[in-house]
Amino acid sequence: MIRRTALMLGLAAALSSAMPVLAQSRALTPEEQQLITDINVHNSAIRTMVGRFLQIDSQGGRQEGTFFLERPSKIAFRYAPPSREEIVSIGRGFYVIDRREETYYAYPQDSIPLRQFLGDQIDLLSANVVDITTTDGYVSITVIDNTVAGTVQVSLIFDTETKDLAQWTLVEPNGSELTFSLYDVQKDVQIPPNFFTFPSTYSGKEPPR
Numbered sequence: 001m002i003r004r005t006a007l008m009l010g011l012a013a014a015l016s017s018a019m020p021v022l023a024q025s026r027a028l029t030p031e032e033q034q035l036i037t038d039i040n041v042h043n044s045a046i047r048t049m050v051g052r053f054l055q056i057d058s059q060g061g062r063q064e065g066t067f068f069l070e071r072p073s074k075i076a077f078r079y080a081p082p083s084r085e086e087i088v089s090i091g092r093g094f095y096v097i098d099r100r101e102e103t104y105y106a107y108p109q110d111s112i113p114l115r116q117f118l119g120d121q122i123d124l125l126s127a128n129v130v131d132i133t134t135t136d137g138y139v140s141i142t143v144i145d146n147t148v149a150g151t152v153q154v155s156l157i158f159d160t161e162t163k164d165l166a167q168w169t170l171v172e173p174n175g176s177e178l179t180f181s182l183y184d185v186q187k188d189v190q191i192p193p194n195f196f197t198f199p200s201t202y203s204g205k206e207p208p209r
Contacts, residue, residue, distance in 0.1 A: 028125075032132050035139060036124050042163035044122045047071050051185035058176045067182070072120035074196045089118070090196050093206065097198050104204035117156070117165075124156075134160060150174075 028036070049069040056062050065079040077087040084100040096105045117124070124141060130153075131142040142155040150173025157167040169179045 026130060028129065028132065033125065035134075036129070036132070036141065039139075039141075039158055039163045040122045040124055043117070043165065044071075044120075046187050048189055048191055049185055049187055050189055050191065052183050053077065054181045054183070056179045056181075058178070068191050068195050069118075070191050070196070071118065073118050075118060076195050086198075088196055088198060095198065095204070097202065099198075102199070102202045104198065104202050106204060106206055131155075137161065138166065 047070065049067075051067060052064065053067050054062065054064050063079055063083065065077055065083075067078070068076045073089060075087075075089045079085055084098060086097045086099065088095045088097060094107045096107075098104070124143070127143040128145065129141060129143050131140075133140050137160050138157050139160050140155050140157045142153060145152045145154075152173060153171040155169045156165060157169075158164060159166055164185070165182065167179065167181045169177060171177050
């Protein structure tokens, strides 16, 4: 079973123990601002994405699956068998779904770190950027989000040439890390609407409005 603190973009940050606040945002150079602007423009133009992902946690645990993204605010992660769990965003909240048990656990959409990347128009310049580094053909943009439980840090890694998102690493408030790598990605393909739904008969608790 997928541990809830290992969810996409820190879905369970509010359940973790607090840690000291990390460094605050720093001033970006004009070159860094332009690079982030180019990344914003490129990725905002991509309306849908599908592909595969590899998830690695701090203990070396590995899980694979497929993902589907449709802007704004829709994303689904389907973990490969034998798991029957999925993560689905349907705009108002993120749902951790267990299709074997026919249950779900919901998180408010606005509590998710890096919600900026799922928006209709991506604006990472408005995020709390604490570091940006470029090496070996990739640029890493690190942002932090302060939650009621502590500080969540996420490093987004983009291909410097294509500006495509290749990987991100989440540092949870308790210090554990989770890395997602994307591959076999296809852009601007049609995704069936039911990929972002689940049966109304499933039992669970909706996120607060």
